[in-house]
Amino acid sequence: xxxxxxxxLGGSTLGSHDTIVADLVTLQKRGIxxxxxxxxxxxxxxxxxxxxxxxxxxxxxxxxDAETLKVVTAILAGLVNKExxxxxxxxxxxxxxxxGIDGGLLEAKVKDTEMGYVxxxxxxNPALLTAVIGAGFIPIIAPLSLQSPPQSGENGFVLNVNGDxxxxxxxxxxxxxxxxxxxDVAGIFNSSGKLLSRLSPQEATILMASGVASxxxxxxxxxxxxALSTVPVTRIIDGRVSHALIEEIxxxxxxxxxx
Ligand SMILES: Nc1ncnc2c1ncn2[C@@H]1O[C@H](COP(=O)(O)OP(=O)(O)OP(=O)(O)O)[C@@H](O)[C@H]1O
Ligand SMILES: [Mg+2]
Numbered sequence: 001x002x003x004x005x006x007x008x009l010g011g012s013t014l015g016s017h018d019t020i021v022a023d024l025v026t027l028q029k030r031g032i033x034x035x036x037x038x039x040x041x042x043x044x045x046x047x048x049x050x051x052x053x054x055x056x057x058x059x060x061x062x063x064x065d066a067e068t069l070k071v072v073t074a075i076l077a078g079l080v081n082k083e084x085x086x087x088x089x090x091x092x093x094x095x096x097x098x099x100g101i102d103g104g105l106l107e108a109k110v111k112d113t114e115m116g117y118v119x120x121x122x123x124x125n126p127a128l129l130t131a132v133i134g135a136g137f138i139p140i141i142a143p144l145s146l147q148s149p150p151q152s153g154e155n156g157f158v159l160n161v162n163g164d165x166x167x168x169x170x171x172x173x174x175x176x177x178x179x180x181x182x183x184d185v186a187g188i189f190n191s192s193g194k195l196l197s198r199l200s201p202q203e204a205t206i207l208m209a210s211g212v213a214s215x216x217x218x219x220x221x222x223x224x225x226x227a228l229s230t231v232p233v234t235r236i237i238d239g240r241v242s243h244a245l246i247e248e249i250x251x252x253x254x255x256x257x258x259x
Contacts, residue, residue, distance in 0.1 A: 004033045004133065004176045005249070006227075008167035008220075011039035012184035013239030014080065020182070021084070023245035024138060025093035032249060033133050035174065036095075037141045037167040040080035047075050060215055064116040064160045072160045076142040077101070085140050096132050099142035100166060101158060103128025107148035108159045119145045119159030121166070124173035141166065164216075168223025175230040180248055181220050182239030187256035188213060188221070198257045201225050224258040234258045 005027075009020065027034050041062070045055050048071050056063045064072060077099040085097040100106030105128055108119030132139045143163035150157050164181065171179040187195050188204075191212045199207070204221050207213040213221055217236075224234035237244055237255030247253045 004035055004174050005178045006035045006167055006171035006176045008181045009038045010183040011041045013182045019242050021087045021091050023243055025091045028093050028138055034138050037163055039163040040076050043080055044072055044075045047071055061118050064118050069117040077144055081142045094136055095138040095140050097140045100145040104146055106145040108145035108161055117159050119161045121169050124169050126173045162219050164219035164223045168226040171227040171231050172229055179227045179231050179234040181236045186238045187236050196256050204258050
């Protein structure tokens, strides 16, 4: 779909709602078609703590037992998603909140039984997205997936999936014009801490293999590489900067390009 720009909002940037929400509304009014995927790991950890449920991460992914999955679903598809949609609507934009579960958007299988209800995406069914975009709404997507094929048991239908991976898969499936990650750093740094403004897929792969890019940066780079099958440009930019999205769309953004 031409003109679609897939934007991943890192949980760490969700606090800077003021300009991100205003920018999304501006983009929509300019005829750009944003598709937003959000994180919210910190909010989930906060609510798990309030409920007395401890959290463990393995290679950047939350080990998700049945109780944790309920909280992940409630907080990501509920609280975080609705607050974002409400803020956009209140600012004069048009948005619809959904998750990878709705309309069967995302299908996944259990990644590794040790991780519990964590999914690896196997299929994207973008029909619902295309309809929502066509109707003039910004889809705001929480990173959850259908389990396919479904397993028996009370939590047999839903899986927790990584938001960066979701953004990459959706961008690839839509053949988006661009994939943009808004995060809490200026972009990808080299081993001396210098911002790298442009990387080839090969260079990005080396940064991961050497461990220079680690933790939360790894699923972003992997998502960029995945999206490059159909998306011409992928970007990792600083979501803490005021009006980061407007600068990005006007071609004035800093950050890292992988293309
Ligand atoms: N080479 C690198 N360059 C820049 N950041 C890096 C690098 N290697 C690892 N990182 C880490 O990646 C982090 C960004 O990923 P992180 O998962 O924390 O944020 P996010 O995905 O935007 O938010 P969330 O996961 O809450 O949705 C940076 O804060 C930084 O600590
Ligand atoms: Mg992250």
